[in-house]
Amino acid sequence: TPDFSGEDGYNLWLNYRPLNARQQQHYLSQLGTVYIADKSATTSVIKDELKRATKGLLGQKLSAVSSAQSAKLVLALNNNQLTTPLGIEQKSLGDEGYAIKQHKGQIWLVANSDVGLLYATFDLIRQIQTLADLSKINKVSVPKVKLRMLNHWDDLDRHTERGYAGQSIFDWHKLPDYQEQRYYDYARANASIGVNGIVPNNVNANALILTPAYLQKVKALADIFRPYGIKVYLSVKFSSPHLIGGLENSDPVKPEVQQWWHDKAAEIYQLIPDFGGFLVKANSEGQPGPGDFGRTHAQGANMLARALKPFGGNVLWRAFVYAHDAKAERSLQAYNEFVPLDGKFDDNVSVQVKNGPIDFQPREPFSPLFGAMPHSSLAMEFQITQEYLGFSTHLAYLGTLYKEALDADTHTQGAGSTVAKVVDGSLSDSPLTAMAGVANIGMDRNWTGHIFGQANWYVFGRLAWDHDLSAADIADEWINMTLTHDKNAIDQIKDMMMNSREDVVNYMTPLGLHHLMDTGHHYGPGPWVDNLGRADWNPTYYHRADKQGLGIDRTASGTNAISQYAPYWQQKLANPATTPTELLLWFHHLSWDYTMPSGKSLWYELVHHYNMGVAGVEKMQQQWQRVKNQIDPNQFHQVEMALGIQLKEAKWWRDACLAYFQTFSQRPIPEGFPKPVHDVDYYKSLQFPYAPGQG
Ligand SMILES: CO[C@H]1[C@H](O)[C@@H](O)[C@H](O)O[C@@H]1C(=O)O
Structure with a gap:
């Protein structure tokens, strides 16, 4: 049964929930004793974290021993002769990189600096938290960016x-x-x-x-x-x-x-x-x-x-x-x-x-x-x-x-x-x-x-x-x-996460639309806003909706923003047919009847995408319900409430934007899709309550 410790989220991904007894036994047999060669403020941090992590995850802390030979887990700086058996090239690790290697029944963490060892320690902890197999571990990790x-x-x-x-x-x-x-x-x-x-x-x-x-x-x-x-x-x-x-x-x-x-x-x-x-x-x-x-x-x-x-x-x-x-x-x-x-x-x-x-x-x-x-x-x-x-x-x-x-x-x-x-x-x-x-x-x-x-x-x-x-x-x-080690729950939640940003794109700004948010707080929809102190703060500056169509022309016939990209992209972006669909209206002003790759019209696809966004949130809600028994009840409820708000607001974005764009397109909402509940004046008149974090 999952361990629900009333986790309120404060401990983040470092909450160190206990593994099951079998897993604990397994890791303790691989890591039971530890030797740390170096002494510094960072080493103290390492010791504290190892203690905290192993107590939480494995139910007991590792026992410190006084020599590398007698330890299962050894942490050592690369300049120390202790590391010679590993043959790790010192240069390759740089200032912050590290190696984690299984060596003759021991696990070695090696770095050129104590901070490198700290990163190695957190990696090792992550291996345990993700139930990785340590028996053949052999990795070198060096940051790609300084x-x-x-x-x-x-x-x-x-x-x-x-x-x-x-x-x-x-x-x-x-x-x-x-x-x-x-x-x-x-x-x-x-x-x-x-x-x-x-x-x-x-x-x-x-x-x-x-x-x-x-x-x-x-x-x-x-x-x-x-x-x-x-x-x-x-x-x-x-x-x-x-x-x-x-x-x-x-x-x-x-x-x-x-x-x-x-x-x-x-x-x-x-x-x-x-x-x-x-x-x-x-x-x-x-x-x-x-x-x-x-x-x-x-x-x-x-x-x-x-x-x-x-x-x-x-x-x-x-x-x-x-x-x-x-x-x-x-x-x-x-x-x-x-x-x-x-x-x-x-x-x-x-x-x-x-x-x-x-x-x-x-x-x-x-x-x-x-x-x-x-x-x-x-x-x-x-x-x-x-x-x-x-x-x-x-x-x-x-x-x-x-x-x-x-x-x-x-x-x-x-x-x-x-x-x-x-x-x-x-x-x-x-x-x-x-x-x-x-x-x-x-x-x-x-x-x-x-x-x-x-x-x-x-x-x-x-x-x-x-x-x-x-x-x-x-x-x-x-x-x-x-959150959980349950395989099915992980699959559901990962699927939610991987689709979630596209859902947001779809219910807010699909097909390359952008900057449609209301002014100041930047939260809800405000595609109609056109009266701000400077033109480029207005959503109308970016979507350019008119009787003919939608989108901003950034080709040579328009602002020519495409000229700032490499020739490869200039060529592609000059033509709507070769522009990635997800960026279409970023680069082109297209007629409402423009034929999309799907064979449907732009207007149809716009409506379709807004609805896909809403459907995506509904799907997330269902997926979240499916993992209920695997998630801490407190955290489950928080996310459940937030998804409820997200669904309401996804519909708000969809309906407000479609009601507004419809005043230009003059086309009906295609069959099979819900009509906006209100007309555009209603959405314009909504007073958004004070939002935190305003500019
Ligand atoms: C810090 O100011 C911010 C401003 O609040 C924000 O609305 C905008 O995204 O960008 C600015 C920036 O990146 O400087």
């Missing part, structure tokens, strides 16, 4: 921009002296998936973070996170020299401005010798930047990079820019601004690019910047928090979204030039590789609001470590570790 970071959009007053799981976990008021247990548990969770950098404050930055009182608080966090292999970075406001330094302005070419940043860097490194660096949102959505002084992004980024360089710090400079007065259609703007700067960034700068050219929509094509800046380091920025995918009430597993973006083939250097290869540096030898995820974490008891939101945190870390893993395999791991 900086694997969470970006918190958390304000200093604990409001979280686009966060739907409660207040920020970072309690700036009580820091530095009050150190929450939560910080340690957060660090454990991150280390367990290989996250090695965190930015605790919002990219819409508050300059106060760089004042001495706040730096003491940052130091306290850095000290807590260090043994877990996690470095702290900060989002900084470009105008800080002016705002808190008393300088006349923050023009990056001015010697006194440069000096201010040098001094600030020195002050930070005095407190935090392994400080990670700065994350910057500049000249974007009202944030200050080098553009305020007629300087380029490269000038701004390099000035900060040079201040950090003597201490080993890095700059993550965001490419999410679109200007108020720019004439170009919004999806073109980041490329227009950044591609001319290729090769001009210092080697400790990475340009951090959102996966798509607009803004974390349920589906976007890959950003054309990937592959277009071969002489610069490009970091991937994913959103883990579901700003546009139903906040923390809708179940949307993002593993499939991340994989779609990473596996996309840019064709910039021939077939096989995937986005992943740009990001991991294998295509162009970038000196600084990075992947960032905008965190979905808050003070909710289960951290992420929706229990399945935990899977999105998990899959982000796993893919940042190794983008070759599959979304399905990671889902499988997560379910085993978090």
